Amino acid sequence: xxxxxxxxxxxxxxLQPQVQAHPGxxxxxxxxDGRDAFAARVLLADAAERTLDLQYYIWHADLSGxxxxxxxxxxxxxxxxxxxxxxxNSTVGLDATLTxxxxxxxxxxxxxxxxxxxxxRALGYLTDFSRLNRRMHNKSFTVxxxxxxxxxxxxxxxxxxxxxELSFIDLDVLAVGPVVQDVSADFGRYWESASSAPVAxxxxxxxxxxxxxxxxxxxxxxxxxEAQAYIEAVARRRFVQELLAGDLPLEWVPVHLVSDDPAKxxxxxxxxxxxxxxxxxxxxxxxxxxxxxSAYFVPGxxxxxxxxxxxxxxxxxxxxxxxxxATDVAAVHAGYARxxxxxxxxxxxxxxxxxxxxxxxxxxxxxxxxxxxxLHTKTFSVDRLRLFVGSFNxxxxxxxxxxxxxxxxxxxxxxxxxxxxxxxxxxxxxxTVRLNRSGALEWVEWSDGREIVHAHDPGTSxxxxxxxxxxxxxxxxxxx
Numbered sequence: 001x002x003x004x005x006x007x008x009x010x011x012x013x014x015l016q017p018q019v020q021a022h023p024g025x026x027x028x029x030x031x032x033d034g035r036d037a038f039a040a041r042v043l044l045a046d047a048a049e050r051t052l053d054l055q056y057y058i059w060h061a062d063l064s065g066x067x068x069x070x071x072x073x074x075x076x077x078x079x080x081x082x083x084x085x086x087x088x089n090s091t092v093g094l095d096a097t098l099t100x101x102x103x104x105x106x107x108x109x110x111x112x113x114x115x116x117x118x119x120x121r122a123l124g125y126l127t128d129f130s131r132l133n134r135r136m137h138n139k140s141f142t143v144x145x146x147x148x149x150x151x152x153x154x155x156x157x158x159x160x161x162x163x164x165e166l167s168f169i170d171l172d173v174l175a176v177g178p179v180v181q182d183v184s185a186d187f188g189r190y191w192e193s194a195s196s197a198p199v200a201x202x203x204x205x206x207x208x209x210x211x212x213x214x215x216x217x218x219x220x221x222x223x224x225x226e227a228q229a230y231i232e233a234v235a236r237r238r239f240v241q242e243l244l245a246g247d248l249p250l251e252w253v254p255v256h257l258v259s260d261d262p263a264k265x266x267x268x269x270x271x272x273x274x275x276x277x278x279x280x281x282x283x284x285x286x287x288x289x290x291x292x293x294s295a296y297f298v299p300g301x302x303x304x305x306x307x308x309x310x311x312x313x314x315x316x317x318x319x320x321x322x323x324x325x326a327t328d329v330a331a332v333h334a335g336y337a338r339x340x341x342x343x344x345x346x347x348x349x350x351x352x353x354x355x356x357x358x359x360x361x362x363x364x365x366x367x368x369x370x371x372x373x374x375l376h377t378k379t380f381s382v383d384r385l386r387l388f389v390g391s392f393n394x395x396x397x398x399x400x401x402x403x404x405x406x407x408x409x410x411x412x413x414x415x416x417x418x419x420x421x422x423x424x425x426x427x428x429x430x431x432t433v434r435l436n437r438s439g440a441l442e443w444v445e446w447s448d449g450r451e452i453v454h455a456h457d458p459g460t461s462x463x464x465x466x467x468x469x470x471x472x473x474x475x476x477x478x479x480x
C-alpha cells in the first residue's frame with residue numbers, strides 16, 4: 001500500500017500551498033528534452049525523503065540506467081522506501097542487479113509476467129505464450145506521493161539523450177496535485193496484482209558483494225569521458241531546482257489518469273474496461289481537428305475506418321509516425337503501410353518522420369552530436385482543447401495485449417501546441433505522404449524551397465522495402 005502523503009517533506013512544503021491554491025487542478029509541465037527528462041528523474045530521486053514508486057517496461061543497464069539504479073540505492077540508504085515494478089520482458093542481464101537491490105532492506109522489486117526460464121526465455125514462449133505475450137507497457141516515476149512523471153520514455157540512454165547512435169524523440173509529463181494520488185493508487189493495484197511476483201520468488205538470491213559491484217559499476221561509468229560530458233550537461237539543468245524552489249512554471253488544469261486494469265496481463269478484463277475504449281470515447285468526439293503522434297501507428301481495419309469517417313465528416317485528421325528509414329521496428333511499419341492508401345483516400349494527412357543525423361554506424365562523432373532520431377512519442381490533441389500523453393501506441397498490441405497508461409489533460413495551450421506543431425515544424429522534419437493521380441503513393445519533402453518527390457520510401461533499400469511488403473501480407477497485425 002502507498003504511504004499517506006508525507007506533509008513534512010521538502011516537496012510537500014513547497015508544493016502543497018500551490019496545490020491548495022488550485023483546487024481540483026493538477027500542475028503539469030511537458031518534458032520534451034531527453035536530458036531534462038533524465039535530470040527530473042535522478043534529481044527527484046535524490047530529493048525523495050519517504051517513498052519512490054517506479055514502474056517501467058524497459059530499464060537498460062547502460063549509463064542512464066546505471067545512474068538511476070544508483071540514485072535508487074542512495075535513496076534507500078537514506079531510509080526512503082523504494083518499490084520498483086518492472087516488466088520482465090526486457091530484464092535480460094539484470095538478474096544480479098535486481099536481486100542485489102532487492103536485498104536492501106528499503107528496496108522491494110517485483111516483476112510483471114515473469115519468465116520462469118531465466119537463461120532460455122524462448123522456452124517460456126513455447127510453453128506459456130498466451131501469458132508472456134501480454135506485457136506491462138506502463139511508465140511512471142512517483143516521489144513522496146507529491147510528484148509523478150508519466151509518459152512514453154523507458155529508462156535507457158536512447159530516451160535521455162545519452163546515446164551516440166540513436167536518440168528517441170519522446171514526451172513525458174511531470175505532474176503535481178491530485179492526479180499524483182491517482183497514479184499512486186494505480187501503482188498499488190499493479191503492485192498487488194496477480195501478474196506481479198516478488199523478484200526473490202523468481203530469481204536466485206544475490207551474492208553479498210553484488211550491491212557493492214553495482215556501486216563500483218556506476219563509479220566506473222561516471223569516469224568515462226563521454227559519461228562525464230553527459231553528467232555535466234545534466235547537472236546544468238535547473239529544472240528540479242526550480243521545482244524545489246517553487247519557481248517552476250506549472251500549468252494548472254484538470255488532469256485525468258487513464259490506465260488499463262492489470263488483469264489485462266492475464267486476459268481477465270472485459271472489453272469495456274480497456275484503456276483503448278476510454279480513449280475512443282475521447283477520440284471519437286472531435287468536431288474540427290484531431291492531431292495524432294504515434295511512433296508505432298498500426299490503426300487496423302476498424303481504427304482506419306474510424307479515422308476515415310472523421311476525415312470524410314469534415315474533421316481535419318493529421319498523423320505523424322516514423323518513416324521506414326527512421327523506425328526501429330520494421331515489422332510494425334509493415335502493419336501501418338498497408339493502411340496508408342485508404343487513410344489518404346479519405347482525406348487523412350500523413351507525415352512520416354525523416355531519419356536525421358549521420359546514422360547508427362557513425363562512431364567517431366562527438367558525444368550527442370549526430371545521433372539518428374526515431375520517433376517514440378505517443379500523444380494526440382483533440383480540437384485544441386485536450387490532449388493525451390502516455391504509453392499507448394495506436395496499434396493492436398496496445399489495444400488488446402499490453403497494459404498501458406497516460407494522462408488526459410484539459411489544456412488549450414498544451415493541446416494547441418501539439419496542433420501547431422503540425423503546421424510549424426512537423427512538415428519540415430517529415431515526408432508528406434500523398435497519392436498521385438494514378439493512385440500510387442509518393443513521399444514529398446522540401447529542400448531550399450524546392451519540392452522533392454520520392455516514388456518509394458525514402459532512404460531505404462529495395463530489400464528492406466520488399467521485406468516490409470512481405471510482412472504486410474502476413475496475418476500478424478494482431479501481434480504488432
